Amino acid sequence: MAAVTRGLGATAALSSANSKKFQFTTRRSLSGRKGSFFAVESNGNPRSSLNRHNNRTRQLVTNAVATKPDSAAASTVSKPGHELLLFEALREGLEEEMDRDPHVCVMGEDVGHYGGSYKVTKGFADKYGDLRVLDTPIAENSFTGMAIGAAMTGLRPVVEGMNMGFLLLAFNQISNNCGMLHYTSGGQFKIPVVIRGPGGVGRQLGAEHSQRLESYFQSIPGIQMVACSTPYNAKGLMKAAIRSDNPVILFEHVLLYNLKERIPDEEYVLNLEEAEMVRPGEHVTILTYSRMRYHVMQAAKTLVNKGYDPEVIDIRSLKPFDLYTIGNSVKKTHRVIIVEECMRTGGIGASLTASINENFHDYLDAPIVCLSSQDVPTPYAASLEEWTVVQPAQIVAAVEQLCQ
């Protein structure tokens, strides 16, 4: 399917015949590159078999909250798989891990009898019992601390924050105990805890319930952060996070819970530190994660129609960054746009900009453009809230400006 899209883009490009759009610099020239760019990728492989990371994510889901099944052809190549929503994918991943390892337990507010405020743990209390799916009182600091203490002895708790913003109350435990205990004990204790919960700007939830905590947690040494965006990677990342011996914070997004996708029947675990190539391209690298992936893909549709060829990468791993994938992309396209929902000041985009500048400065033709949310508390009014986050139109404008 991507091959078809590529072909279209190339045709459009040829017909517009604007040589400026295709900046083939001789500096660090890509090997095997010829004038015809239809089917030959930069590393010499045919376009259709490019995606070495995973073959699943080729459908372009453009709507952020997709409610109808995706019309793209089934992305699985082996078995038909089964369709489910993102929260069901999380549930499936969690259930498989709890079946596999009796040390995995869940703690959080309303995870047990209520089934989870976003139904991720529905049915678990009946299946696993009240001690293993623990309904906690509203005491984030303490139950996160309890999870960390339990992890020190060998349990693998999964802590659910009902909303990521509530985890600010547990910041001391996450920063000082979760992140640092492995180091300050000289390696004696490991903290295999998973902290997960929905964050991000929802539908008029108000300022305190629309927070993006990635930026606050990213400097804590010792933890890992991942953000899921599709049912496929949600299940894979959940399983990987539980199996990891490091403390992992899994960021979900409130508006993505009802995304539907077909995922494989067989068991799979994704790599926590790997980024996902959503749409390979040639002109500009767009780095994004979580919900902004869908805004970017929507913008990509417009861009492709206008003749651009953006490469879209869902970085997925927020700490550490997958500089290998990102670097290869930068070396290919020489232009980077970061589209994120995090705050402008000190956000993931800011760190990523610094990281790419430090490591790949020579490969960049233009300064990195970072599109992030405005540095304001999220307002309640729908029109204002819409403009707090990056919209597809802004992405299109930024790409056009960058690729001049």
Place this chain on the structure above:
Amino acid sequence: MAQLTRRTTDLLKPFSAALSSTRLLTTTSTTPITVETSLPFTGHKIDPPSRSVETTPQELMNFFRDMALMRRMEIAADSLYKAKLIRGFCHLYDGQEAVSVGMEAAITKKDCIITAYRDHCIFLGRGGTLLECFAELMGRKDGCSKGKGGSMHFYKKDSGFYGGHGIVGAQIPLGCGLAFAQKYSKDENVTFAMYGDGAANQGQLFEALNMAALWDLPAILVCENNHYGMGTAEWRAAKSPAYYKRGDYVPGLKANGMDAFAVKQACKFAKEHALKNGPIILEMDTYRYHGHSMSDPGSTYRTRDEISGVRQERDPIERIRKLVLSHDLATEKELKDIEKEVRKEVDEAIAQAKESPMPDPSELFTNVHVKGFGVEAFGADRKELRAVLP
């Protein structure tokens, strides 16, 4: 152990020296001795245990030796700090030794202990060696945390000592988590989560206590009340300084923390209670001779008379010394010999720790993650200390 003899009469004293080769080893006997605690226990929503504590001569001598070792170690740490071999924060435990040895006598190494930053002696009580202790204080490789933790981060996983925490009160939810794991795996052990009178006003204590009581976790919260939260006296910080009553629905017990046998009895009682009925709060009424830490002289908020008064009347080592002498288990001289031996041991450990090397620069990047990703990390100037996170 010094060989001891049973003193018969003063007449035979010169003979006893001649008979040294035929002394009886009475300290290894397990004939029980009953000791009365100095003060009765006070209970909150619970019947306090009796004041009579069973002990053996062996245990008495062990108490004396262990407490003398701890006292000597803390005083040596004081001199090392003033010699600038220990830097940063150093919180000394002298005066409070009875809490540590009494607790150890009542529990096993499978029970967990977690405490705050005044952890040197508790680490020793849990089986840590003097070398590990001093090396960690001086930031050397042979330290218990490989020199990367420091005074406030002593840990010993194999004997259930979970630290060593710098942030006041944060160890209490961790302790309840340890108790949760013990309940989860159904091994009949308990967790002692220790904190001070300053931390007793933290909200997370009550949150954790609520959860522990809700789920009947085998958690015992031990308040080491030395009456001063750094420079603030307890009556200036707490409306209700009866910390053992603070649990409200959770029973509490107050014991004299300067009496090792009272501590032992209270901990034994608490362990039985926690395994059957869930959490209990213990308050140990104790005192620290040094200031809060080495940067605090300890005399601006309390009088020297108070400190010396407590030292004269309530010192834990003196109490054990009197008990040993009154039960004829050792002579004055033998006890002094033990103290000299202990001093020598501490000095040797310090000498050995001083020779231990500093950690390798590559150790800066080890143990950040359990399994690394080959991510590169740079030093400040991006030239040195470059390493791949293992």
